[in-house]
Amino acid sequence: MSQAGRLLVATPLIGDPNFERTVVLLLAHGGEGAFGVVINRPSETSVHEVADEWAPHVAAPGVVFVGGPVGTDSVVGIARCVADPGPSFGRLVGDLGTVDLHRPPGGDDHPWSGVRLFAGSAGWAPGQLEDELEEGAWWVVDPTPDDLTTADPSALWAAVLRRQPGQVAWFANHPLDTSAN
Numbered sequence: 001m002s003q004a005g006r007l008l009v010a011t012p013l014i015g016d017p018n019f020e021r022t023v024v025l026l027l028a029h030g031g032e033g034a035f036g037v038v039i040n041r042p043s044e045t046s047v048h049e050v051a052d053e054w055a056p057h058v059a060a061p062g063v064v065f066v067g068g069p070v071g072t073d074s075v076v077g078i079a080r081c082v083a084d085p086g087p088s089f090g091r092l093v094g095d096l097g098t099v100d101l102h103r104p105p106g107g108d109d110h111p112w113s114g115v116r117l118f119a120g121s122a123g124w125a126p127g128q129l130e131d132e133l134e135e136g137a138w139w140v141v142d143p144t145p146d147d148l149t150t151a152d153p154s155a156l157w158a159a160v161l162r163r164q165p166g167q168v169a170w171f172a173n174h175p176l177d178t179s180a181n
Contacts, residue, residue: 003026004026006143007024007039007140008022008036008129008139009140010024010137011136012174019038024036024038038118039148041066046063048062049064051101060151061151065153068120069122070123076121078115082113083112097112101117157172
């Protein structure tokens with residue numbers, strides 16, 4: 001079953017420092033593997049430095065996000081569609097989609113809001129994500145409309161967990177270093 005459009009939230013069992021306490025928006029998932037971007041790792045690189053023409057359209061904090069360890073020299077733009085997007089928007093799920101960063105963003109009448117730019121991505125070979133899910137490395141949860149554009153992305157991991165039912169919510173308070181308890 002495809003999990004595209006859902007969030008992968010790293011559990012304490014993740015075992016890979018690239019993904020510790022990350023929230024990944026899964027953009028594609030199928031027989032050929034899975035692809036997504038980490039949405040809670042802002043960098044210190046301003047969007048002005050990378051894609052100046054897009055800077056007026058990005059959601060605060062106005063920086064490029066570290067989308068994952070793969071292809072860090074490429075940038076993926078994701079936004080929420082607010083009108084007929086035309087050919088510069090590739091719908092992913094609901095009103096979320098990719099924006100074509102090679103086309104100029106246009107004036108104030110752009111059809112999307114809350115643009116975020118991600119350098120790099122996360123990818124899984126066929127069956128790899130399923131194995132990681134079976135091992136308990138990820139929780140798969142539904143996103144809320146504000147997850148992509150939260151003003152406090154560094155707090156997103158805990159915020160997503162807090163809204164989950166049952167014991168999963170308890171992990172929002174899980175210490176980074178359990179030996180310090």
